[in-house]
Amino acid sequence: MNKTCVCRYCGKVFTSWHERSCCNDCLKTEEEEFSKIENYLKRYPNSNAIQIAEGLEISPFNVVRFIDEGRLSIRKGEFKEIKGRKK
Ligand SMILES: [Zn+2]
Numbered sequence: 493m494n495k496t497c498v499c500r501y502c503g504k505v506f507t508s509w510h511e512r513s514c515c516n517d518c519l520k521t522e523e524e525e526f527s528k529i530e531n532y533l534k535r536y537p538n539s540n541a542i543q544i545a546e547g548l549e550i551s552p553f554n555v556v557r558f559i560d561e562g563r564l565s566i567r568k569g570e571f572k573e574i575k576g577r578k579k
Contacts, residue, residue: 500554513557525550526558
């Protein structure tokens, strides 16, 4: 069954047989963003999602999506800290 998805880059609504957060038009953008994050983590291995987003001037939400999708592994403790921050 097809699922309705919203592209995180251009906001386009599209359908896909599995849950996706990026439309076909933006796949290249996503790949570029992912390799930027990878390079950033090579330089600064202990960064959390917020630091990566600030360092690369991209949305922290996009960084978190890569983690949720299992494409990025950031140390769990740091990731939880961001999610649980309530002050
Ligand atoms: Zn798109």
